[in-house]
Amino acid sequence: MDEHAHGCTCFIIPSKMLRQLADEATSASERHSLLDQVELSAHLRGQRSVAPLVMGLVAATGEKRRTVYDAQHKTALPGKLVRGEDSKPSSDKAVNQAYDGAGATYDFYREVLKRNSVDGKGLRLDSTVHYQTNFNNAFWNGQQMVYGDGDGKLFLGFTGAIDVIAHELTHGVTQYAVPGGLVYADQSGALNESISDVFGSIVKQWTLKQNVEQADWLIGAGIMAPAVGKALRSMADPGNKELTWSGDDQPKNMAGYVQGGDVHTNSGIPNHAFYAAAIALKGNAWDKAGPIWYKALSLLTSNSTFADMAKATSDSAALLYGVNSAEQHAIQAAWKVVGVA
Ligand SMILES: [Zn+2]
Ligand SMILES: [Zn+2]
Numbered sequence: 001m002d003e004h005a006h007g008c009t010c011f012i013i014p015s016k017m018l019r020q021l022a023d024e025a026t027s028a029s030e031r032h033s034l035l036d037q038v039e040l041s042a043h044l045r046g047q048r049s050v051a052p053l054v055m056g057l058v059a060a061t062g063e064k065r066r067t068v069y070d071a072q073h074k075t076a077l078p079g080k081l082v083r084g085e086d087s088k089p090s091s092d093k094a095v096n097q098a099y100d101g102a103g104a105t106y107d108f109y110r111e112v113l114k115r116n117s118v119d120g121k122g123l124r125l126d127s128t129v130h131y132q133t134n135f136n137n138a139f140w141n142g143q144q145m146v147y148g149d150g151d152g153k154l155f156l157g158f159t160g161a162i163d164v165i166a167h168e169l170t171h172g173v174t175q176y177a178v179p180g181g182l183v184y185a186d187q188s189g190a191l192n193e194s195i196s197d198v199f200g201s202i203v204k205q206w207t208l209k210q211n212v213e214q215a216d217w218l219i220g221a222g223i224m225a226p227a228v229g230k231a232l233r234s235m236a237d238p239g240n241k242e243l244t245w246s247g248d249d250q251p252k253n254m255a256g257y258v259q260g261g262d263v264h265t266n267s268g269i270p271n272h273a274f275y276a277a278a279i280a281l282k283g284n285a286w287d288k289a290g291p292i293w294y295k296a297l298s299l300l301t302s303n304s305t306f307a308d309m310a311k312a313t314s315d316s317a318a319l320l321y322g323v324n325s326a327e328q329h330a331i332q333a334a335w336k337v338v339g340v341a
Pocket of ligand 2: 010011012167168171193196
């Protein structure tokens with residue numbers, strides 16, 4: 001049994017959202033195209049047990065090394081190599097955005113959290129752009145990042161959103177940093193999603209040099225057409241459709257917990273706990289709240305619940321700042337805000 005058996009094929013756009021958009025589609029061809037993409041996603045998720053097993057074969061290099069491939073609108077991965085580390089920028093904007101986004105995420109983990117890439121050992125960061133045709137999604141498949149172009153009508157593309165790139169790469173981090181990985185279902189799955197949102201948002205804030213008051217705390221701002229919405233999720237106010245989109249069903253506390261809910265739904269609860277902690281700790285999210293959340297990953301197990309994460313973050317705050325420190329109390333209070341522990 002591979003120790004990273006709980007990697008995931010994790011999509012930024014939940015199938016639920018694509019199905020709702022299919023229901024609201026103005027033409028049969030648009031509806032069929034969206035439902036085809038839901039089917040393709042399900043098929044790719046079904047392959048997830050394969051990807052992590054071959055992971056050890058991907059060369060670790062011990063330094064920042066990125067490669068970008070072009071799928072040329074087909075589905076074979078990784079596709080044609082179009083840019084490597086230190087090679088000249090491409091004339092293709094998506095190639096450069098995927099390259100730069102992977103670089104910013106690498107730099108954040110290296111400089112702020114002292115982690116060398118996704119696996120902690122310098123794993124090469126591979127990205128493929130122009131996956132399929134009009135593909136309304138981006139995903140981490142256990143080994144690499146994959147980006148569709150979006151159909152240009154509902155989704156405008158995914159490589160321009162640094163939080164989306166960091167979200168997906170963080171699924172890779174979770175796969176390695178949590179002993180055994182976090183099972184992508186139920187509360188451990190919602191935690192897995194939330195951890196990706198947390199570091200997706202922090203990397204965006206770090207890139208923009210925004211403190212916790214300046215940050216928008218949105219996930220996926222800019223990837224969709226204004227008619228669809230403004231963002232996928234809000235960490236500041238989960239479920240606030242005015243800030244996000246019409247199908248946002250995220251609860252912000254345990255009172256709204258959805259039994260058997262999608263991992264992208266219940267993730268609103270730990271997302272809001274992180275937001276509350278970061279606001280209480282003030283300054284930049286990457287100064288204290290981020291490192292506390294990151295250190296907690298190593299204290300989790302494959303089936304950890306929200307309560308386990310509350311304890312892990314409290315313990316990691318104690319390890320970093322001392323037992324009964326103001327930081328530890330802020331973390332405990334943040335979980336109380338969302339009704340956990
Ligand atoms: Zn394309
Ligand atoms: Zn995700």
